[in-house]
Amino acid sequence: MKYRLFGALFILFFLAWRTLDGLVEGDWGRLEGGLSNLGVFFSESMWPPNWSVLEARSYPVCEQDIEFFCSVGYLGMMETLKIAFVSTVLGFVGAITLSSLAARNLMPLSIALPVRIFLSAVRSLPSLIWAILFVIVIGFGPLSGVLAMTFYTIGYLGKLQYEVFEGMANDPLEAGRAMGLSRPSILLNIVIPENSNHLLSQLMFMFEYNVRHGTVIGIVGAGGIGYYISTYLKFLQYDKVFALLIIIFVVVVVIDLLSLMIRSFVNEEGDVRKPTWLNTIIAAKKRRTE
Amino acid sequence: MSEGVVLSLNDLVIGYDEPLSEPISLEVKPGEIIAILGPSGIGKTTLIRTIAGLVRPLQGDFDLHVKRRGGLGYIPQRLGLVRHATVAHNVSLGARMNVPWSRTMFQERNERTQEAIRTLGIEEKAGEPVRRLSGGQQRRVATARTLAQRPELMLADEFLGELDQHNVDLVLGAVHELVEKGTAVIMVEHHEDNAKDFATRIWEIKNKRFSDMSIEEWELHSSAGEEE
Known part of the structure; x- marks a missing residue:
């Protein structure tokens, strides 16, 4: 069994290698010196990160007592977080409504199939294209970002959710149906609580995803920290871009820890003991070293 | 429909692809407690699930004379808990x-x-x-x-399993409260003693033959079977 698995992995790796070779048309010379180029670019343009992004902007004049609250890093990250928060919440509500209609164990095929096709259509446009569309329709700014992220969240989360619903044990649904609970009641009182661990995990993942992609959609003018990144890129200020990327990384790690903490209240792991902030951080460190 | 009937089976044949029983016709009245007995895999759960509306009958039909919402209580084999x-x-x-x-x-x-x-x-x-x-x-x-x-008809599939005698008495006592209010109970049971002590009727499925008996008839039938 072990040899078969290794054999299958080897064949897959070989196929991937041959495909890549075909894609680059056998011209591997481009990779020569790539690593040293990266080293030069990093040491000369990005390092050290320019932490002036955490100082108050020169304009508009800062009216806060603490300068940090007027900095590009703080304002951009807060706007990205706000866009991500609103679009994740709106998208989650939309996705849960649609995914309950798309799940085969909750709805007949005649309803589930059209909803699945709709979700696929929404999902087939990447968040960047949604952002460009909304920037064209309603102009630059965070509202375009919110709408773009919301639509993408609905498409993406919708699929994850209906797959989770379809994988749940059938007996609670059967008990609810036999008792005569209505479909909305079954969704609210059986399906959602039973899948709360997965739903919370997906919700936190989507929030993290939206924070990371907030940087991308910001580049097309849909607001957030991405707007500042795109500006610094235009002016070749890579050290400031690097500082902003570090800020995004720290925020993503914090969201991951938050997710670990929140999910522990609904999964079996949390039955043993409730985690403190300290042991949450220790657990995250342990996972990384394993 | 007969007066005071919560369930009537009309030439009902249960099963998924192959029939698991001969046609069954009978009525269940309020306050009756029916235990379904028989070897494993014979179709007891399928019968309960058919009455619960979760499996389509292969032939015949059944009428539930209970409220559409809340009239039927169902405890599946895996309990159906969230x-x-x-x-x-x-x-x-x-x-x-x-x-x-x-x-x-x-x-x-x-x-x-x-x-x-x-x-x-x-x-x-x-x-x-x-x-x-x-x-x-x-x-x-x-x-x-x-x-x-507080349903009018309660269906329970091996709901006394894993319970010690104290808790069996506690649960059966609680179900008895419902029965006194007029609920009919149909339960799949493996322990014949529980069935004998609690039920008023026995449905037995053996080799696709279905028998509907009073407790006395079933005791006679069982002792005759043992003597053979």
Whole structure:
């Protein structure tokens, strides 16, 4: 069994290698010196990160007592977080409504199939294209970002959710149906609580995803920290871009820890003991070293 | 439909692809307690699931003379509990049925939930997620859910498994309260002693033959079988 698995992995790796070779048309010379180029670019343009992004902007004049609250890093990250928060919440509500209609164990095929096709259509446009569309329709700014992220969240989360619903044990649904609970009641009182661990995990993942992609959609003018990144890129200020990327990384790690903490209240792991902030951080460190 | 009947089976043949029984025709009246006996894999669960409306009959049909919403209580073999929700939430699912709309509706639901939890002796666990409970405690939660529902017909599939004698008595006592209010009970049971002590009728499925007997008839039938 072990040899078969290794054999299958080897064949897959070989196929991937041959495909890549075909894609680059056998011209591997481009990779020569790539690593040293990266080293030069990093040491000369990005390092050290320019932490002036955490100082108050020169304009508009800062009216806060603490300068940090007027900095590009703080304002951009807060706007990205706000866009991500609103679009994740709106998208989650939309996705849960649609995914309950798309799940085969909750709805007949005649309803589930059209909803699945709709979700696929929404999902087939990447968040960047949604952002460009909304920037064209309603102009630059965070509202375009919110709408773009919301639509993408609905498409993406919708699929994850209906797959989770379809994988749940059938007996609670059967008990609810036999008792005569209505479909909305079954969704609210059986399906959602039973899948709360997965739903919370997906919700936190989507929030993290939206924070990371907030940087991308910001580049097309849909607001957030991405707007500042795109500006610094235009002016070749890579050290400031690097500082902003570090800020995004720290925020993503914090969201991951938050997710670990929140999910522990609904999964079996949390039955043993409730985690403190300290042991949450220790657990995250342990996972990384394993 | 006959007067005072909660369920009538009309030449009902159960099964998935192959028939598991000969055609069954009979009626169940309020307050009756029926135990379904027979070897494993013979079709007892399929019969219960067919009556619950979860499996289509291969032939014939059945009439449920109960309310469409809340008239039927069902405890599946795997109990059908929401594992990540609390005991109180699970029991309240039953309590939300059969309570008419009124100003005091929510209060009444809450009272029913608390009463069922107390009756089954799980009040200390009311705020705990069901997944943390032992198998026996989970069976008491499933019974409490049906008790709070107060259905006209209760279907239970091996709901006394994993319970010690004290808890079997507790659960059967609770179900008896329902029966006294007119609920009919159909239960799949493996322990013949439980069936004999509690049921008023026995349905036996053996080699696709279906027999509907009173307790006395079944005892005679069993002792005759043993002598053979």
